[in-house]
Amino acid sequence: MRYIMLINQGDSPTPADPERWATLSEAEQEQIGADYQALNQAPGVEPGPWMQPPEAATTVRVQDGRTLTTDGPFVETKEALGGFFFFEADDLDAAIEMAARVPAARLGGAVEVRPLKEGW
Amino acid sequence: MVASAEEAFRDEWGRVLAALIGILGDFELAEEAAQEAFATAAERWPHEGVPSNPANWLVTTGRNRAIDALRRRRTLAEKTRLLEAEAERATEMEEAEAIPDERLELLFTCCHPALSTKAQVALTLRTLGGLTTAEIARAFLVAEPTMAQRLVRAKAKIKAAGIPFRVPPDYLLPDRLAAVTATIYLIFNEGYGGRGELAGEAIRLGRALAELMPDEPEAQGLVALMLLLEARRGARFDGSGEIVLLADQDRALWDAAGVAAGRAALDRALALHGRGPYVVQAAIASLHAAEPRDWEQIAALYAELARLTDSPVVELNRAVAAAEAYGPATGLALIEKIDGLNSYRYLHAARGELLARIGRTEEARAAFARALELIDDEPERRLITRKLRALR
Missing domain, CATH: 1.20.140 (Butyryl-CoA Dehydrogenase, subunit A; domain 3)
Incomplete structure (x- = not known):
């Protein structure tokens, strides 16, 4: 089965927020980097592209034919998508295990595991 | 036929x-x-x-x-x-x-943590219990179409999300088994309040689990606990539907065969070196069924259970047992240390009871009054009202 793994950073410190990122020790920062790298190289993983933080997002709606844009993500910044990757796995248990390896999951964020539709 | x-x-x-x-x-x-x-x-x-x-x-x-x-x-x-x-x-x-x-595979699939608790319960009763959708809907007091939809959604999620049909590997087993036992015990508790058919169903499921995992002490512990609690059902309410506290229950109304069966299951769990939360709870239930009750031992087991579960409700039970073993002041001191149960009616009811016993009547009255504010169950309300009236 193929899953998309949606990473929500939540409150977790990321390099996009240098102040909070600095609350981590250098060793912790390196570990997080190494963990993401290991993830991207794990069998079955197809890494997604790097995304700018949710603050850089613009949300677009169309109402009565007019295009309305708002600054920021569709949900609250804290809940917005921070990144994603694809994962080919036998079953949900394997996907949950992979999700648990995503550093954001242990740093206050979460990973949503969503199966992809086969075929069309 | x-x-x-x-x-x-x-x-x-x-x-x-x-x-x-x-x-x-x-x-x-x-x-x-x-x-x-x-x-x-x-x-x-x-x-x-x-x-x-x-x-x-x-x-x-x-x-x-x-x-x-x-x-x-x-x-x-x-x-x-x-x-x-x-x-x-x-x-x-x-x-x-x-x-x-493959019933065990089915049970672990139905109780997969990726399903909501409600879905786990409904699916387990439908697939392993063989209850019809209408029967499950009746038992949980929801409309049949609601229950039907809950079941359809759960089955769709199993398929779409790729929840595996298997007994989890050893490294996942402790967590997954805890999810299975929790679901069965939840079904039992739904039935314990009066809907006896659900309690009986939970015992059937627990027995199937214990039979399928004969080396697993927590499965035996769960069966023991349910049997011991169920054996007291007949004595829990009097003829007019009033709650009868354990201390006042007519032991002749207990199901002696049920108590014996529960204790036999507990012995099996202990022989398997079981020390988990269900085994400890079953041991407590077994002590409660003995006369006279060994309160020191009960308090010690509650302390162990509190350590295992980190639950303030268990701490409250421990305090009540300690009050019986070592006097109301000791129990009260333990209650005052409990965090996070301020809107839990039983905390205030127990506090009121212990305060009354050491003659702090005004404080007892306030505690019972607070308990009354939090109660939404009629027999419980009448019980506390009786206690309030008994205060001079």
């Missing part, structure tokens, strides 16, 4: 359905197939006699029906090809002596 046919059917339902899910790899399809197989059996067995191996007959019939149904829906070409391969395998199986018992 014999009068107990329905009962016999229910006993076979879980096994037949589990086997069909194992073969077909699809809950919905397997359930339809199982239903058809049982309907055919109800029609034919009375005239033709019950086959020598009813479960095999039901699985084979269900599997053939599913294949026929899929052939009719040719659009699902890929699935049919898959099934034809399966059919070959299944024919080989037909000649074998017994179908594999």
